[in-house]
Amino acid sequence: MDKDLLFKYNTPGPRYTSYPTVPYWQTTPPTQEKWKNLVKEAFTFSNHKEGISLYIHLPFCESLCTYCGCNTRITVNHAVETKYINAVLKEWEMYFSIFGETKPVIREIHLGGGTPTFFSPDNLTRLVKGLLKNADVHPKAQFGFEAHPGNTTDEHLQALYNIGFRRISIGVQDFNPLVLAVINRHQTYEQVSHLTKKSREIGYTSVNYDIVYGLPQQKTCYMMETMMKVIRLKPDRIAFYSYAHVPWIKPGQRNFTELDLPDPDKKMAIYETGRNALELAGYKDIGMDHFALETDELYKAQMxxxxxxxxxxxxxxxxxxLIGLGASSISDTWTGYVQNEKKVEDYYKRIDKEEIPIIRGHELTKEDLILRRHILNLMTQFETSWTASGEVCDEVYRAVERLSEMEFDDLVVIKPYHLRVTEAGKPFVRNVCMAFDAKLWASLPQTALFSQTV
Incomplete structure (x- = not known):
């Protein structure tokens, strides 16, 4: 990989789990009534055709991993589990009232955090059974959860398997003890190995590892050692992503300083070391920091x-x-987004008032919908085209103009009504998406807002 290009295009940019990105959502969220209407419209279209997806945010952790950018609540008091589950199930009942007499068909459930396995196996079982009560499960349903190697037990694995879970995402981050100590992450290679092998023994069909580069005290040799261990355990898919240093958002990251982070040269070397190791081991670049074996469903889906x-x-x-339940979770009807209250106490207050706990949101305009489709195409297929009136707007042509330099660098190929990211351009797909981000270009950040793209 060309080192000069890595430095040239390593600029702050969004991760594009949505378009528009959260900082550019409308200042006033949709009203309760408006959001219910958007949900009803999406449910009517989606439920009978492909089902609906659920994301449940479980924010509790027993200790703070200082690199973490997620919405968390640190406590060792496990009595919080019952109250939180009750609130989530009550929120779900509010959505049931929107669905009317039609049973929801659950196609996907993902338990994220925080640390979902902070909750006991019995409580997780109660939660999921409560979600599935009076709902149908799609015959091709996919249920997955995030697991901390330090506290995910065999009982967790078996209990979740028994209620339909077949995918597990293990937070590895790094195997080096020094790096793990700096980020306050307490786990061992042996725990990850056991969790991986036990999952497969029980019957889980997909194992993902999260690996982070650019962590404090991380070195190239540490990443090589980590990747050799990863390859030995052979997870089906890997999220290999850049540490997002945003201490102005996450004060826990102030436990170390920028001097503890690898400088840009070293960070690029760490990234290249990890990426090269994965590619040599047969992992395919799915896009935006994700790699998968050819036998994995992600790779097959892309093909x-x-x-x-x-x-x-x-x-x-x-x-x-996609309905998000729990504090800080995000819901998506395709034409609109909302995010729930972030603080657990505020979330409880809204639930007690029998309100969907919306704190912010965005209803997409016609231009938003067009640009969202192109950004999604680029993230999932590395190409997009615009031949019909519903696929083009002035911002599409402005995006093409903004990509002229990337075309010169052979990172994209631009033809009439079509754009393709080259093999060399795949690591820079976030930069390509940024060219289509009309909201970003209309109001470029004056302060630090996003992490680096590479």
Missing amino acids: EQRLHRNFMGYTDTRTQL
Whole structure:
């Protein structure tokens, strides 16, 4: 990979789990009534055709991993589990009232956090059974959860398997003890190995590892050692992404300084080391920091042009309606987004008032919908085209103009009504998406807002 290009295009940019990105949503969220109407429309279209997706945010962790950018609540008091589950199930009942007499068909469930396995196996079982009560499960449903190697037990694995889970995402980050100590992450290679092997023994069909580059005290040799261990355990898919240093948003990251982070040269070397190791081991670049074996459903979905990306990341399941439950979770009707209250206490207050706990949101304009489609195409297929009136607007042509330099660098190929990201351009697909981001170009950030694209 060309080192000069890595430095040239390593600029701050969004991760594009949505378009418009959250900082550019409308200042006033949709009203309760408006949001219910958007949900009803999406449900009517999505439920009978492909089902609907659920994301449940479980924010609790026993200790703070100082690199983490997620919405978390640190506590060792497990008595919080019951109250939180009750609130989530009550929120779900509010959505049931929107659906009317039609049973929801659940196509996808993802438990994210925080640390979902902070919750006991019995409580997770109660939660999921409560979600599925009075609902149908799609015959091709995919249920997955995020697992911390330090506290995910065999009982967790078996209990979740028994209620339909077949995918597990393990937070590895790095195997080096020094790096793990700096980010306050308490786990071992042996725990990850056991979790991986036990998952497969029980019957899980997909194992993902999260690996982060650019962490404090991380070195190239550490990444090589980490990747050798990863390759030995052979997860089906890997999210290999850049550490987002945003201490102005996440104060926990102030436990170390910029001096503890690898400088740009070293960070690029760490990235190239990891990427090269994965490619030599047979992992394919799915896009935006994700790699998968050819036997994995993500890779197959990309080859069959059915790969999708939403607030849960890449998925081979695509539904028009994604409902987020729990504090800070995000819902998507395709034509609109909302995010729930972030603070657990504020979330509880809104639930007690029998309100859908919306704190912000965005209803997409016609231009938003066009640009969203092109950005999604680029993220999932590395190409997009515009031949019909519903696929083009002035911003599409402005995007093409903005990509002239990337075309000169052989990172994209531009033809009439068509754009393709080259093999060399795949690591820079976020930069390509940024060219289509009309909201970003209309109001370029004056302060630090996003992490680096590479």
